[in-house]
Amino acid sequence: MSEDGLDFYVLTGFLGSGKTTLLRDFLELPEAADTAVIVNEAGEIGLDGVVLRESGGELPIAELANGCVCCQIGSDLAFTIDRLVMAPRPPGAGPLRRIILETSGLSMPGPVLRTLATLAEHRMRVAVIGTFDLTRGSDVAEYEEAVAQWAAAHRIVTTKADLAAPATLTDAPSRIADINPVAEVVAIADRTDAVRAAFASLTVPPRLDIASAPGAAHPRVVLCLARPSGEVAYPDLAAWLDNVAGALGERLLRIKGLVQVTESPRPLLIECVGTTFSPPRVLRIEKPPFTGLVIIARDAAAAELAQVAPAGLFKVSPWKAPEASNGTDRPAIKAEWVA
Numbered sequence: 001m002s003e004d005g006l007d008f009y010v011l012t013g014f015l016g017s018g019k020t021t022l023l024r025d026f027l028e029l030p031e032a033a034d035t036a037v038i039v040n041e042a043g044e045i046g047l048d049g050v051v052l053r054e055s056g057g058e059l060p061i062a063e064l065a066n067g068c069v070c071c072q073i074g075s076d077l078a079f080t081i082d083r084l085v086m087a088p089r090p091p092g093a094g095p096l097r098r099i100i101l102e103t104s105g106l107s108m109p110g111p112v113l114r115t116l117a118t119l120a121e122h123r124m125r126v127a128v129i130g131t132f133d134l135t136r137g138s139d140v141a142e143y144e145e146a147v148a149q150w151a152a153a154h155r156i157v158t159t160k161a162d163l164a165a166p167a168t169l170t171d172a173p174s175r176i177a178d179i180n181p182v183a184e185v186v187a188i189a190d191r192t193d194a195v196r197a198a199f200a201s202l203t204v205p206p207r208l209d210i211a212s213a214p215g216a217a218h219p220r221v222v223l224c225l226a227r228p229s230g231e232v233a234y235p236d237l238a239a240w241l242d243n244v245a246g247a248l249g250e251r252l253l254r255i256k257g258l259v260q261v262t263e264s265p266r267p268l269l270i271e272c273v274g275t276t277f278s279p280p281r282v283l284r285i286e287k288p289p290f291t292g293l294v295i296i297a298r299d300a301a302a303a304e305l306a307q308v309a310p311a312g313l314f315k316v317s318p319w320k321a322p323e324a325s326n327g328t329d330r331p332a333i334k335a336e337w338v339a
């Protein structure tokens, strides 16, 4: 395993949105040499594994074919990851640097992330990469799975640019922001550049772009902004997040944001996908231009979140762009992880 730990990408996206093709194109690049792939197809015939073997050459490719990765095979996934990480590398090969799990088009990302959270010993940096099919756009938002996949994504990559009008690609970031304003968007016409950006290393400090106000989000998906009412002590923050997860349960799709707590001069990055929280991380920046949490949920309302205990810790309102944004020049918080 790499001294720096492994990047683990959960490649998600709706049925037929271009996941296998994106992965296949990546595996043909020289930088994919130190990659292992896990493919999951719910009740299918292992076709993706066959397609990827064509491109992946000697790369380790494991198939999880006995059910949907999100519902049935948590322990199989953990076992497969253990096996890939522990396997001796072929003579002359570098250390394993990344594992890509291609999930089935109907997988919900939350349970997968919960399984990954049990594998802390592998020191994996985990990110969800979602595909956004430009030929269908947000039309598939009527499917609960598609919305959950986009909401969970740390990075959303547009696909099928060659089949779509150029304006579709240009508009994609704002359409994606309607559903997930905290995801990094890869909307690049050049296919090779797009493929590289899709699987760019997770050691690069994450961008916390706060997109301009979304337009017509999916009617059942609510975006809220929780701003601290005053000073926030860490135990209160932890209790509040716990209670949000408890109150919303499966309706909670994503939380991402920065909170300044009294115990630290630097802000904490807070993130969850579904009700699975990543450990809060202290960032290097001291004065972030924006603090607050973006909450994406289904069938919920700001008023419901406003009642979460400790009451009054956050002011919760329907999402609108933070004051620092003028709509064209987005405030990019360049964050660096504290080791």
Ligand SMILES: Nc1nc2c(ncn2[C@@H]2O[C@H](COP(=O)(O)OP(=O)(O)OP(=O)(O)O)[C@@H](O)[C@H]2O)c(=O)[nH]1
Residues within 6 Å of the ligand: 013, 014, 015, 016, 017, 018, 019, 020, 021, 022, 048, 104, 105, 159, 160, 161, 162, 163
């Ligand atoms: N022209 C073009 N076709 C694409 C592109 N990406 C995917 N396709 C086609 O779209 C169809 C579905 O692509 P896949 O990559 O199999 O999609 P998927 O998300 O893996 O599909 P599932 O595994 O069924 O969920 C295939 O016929 C691909 O050839 C693209 O960038 N350009």
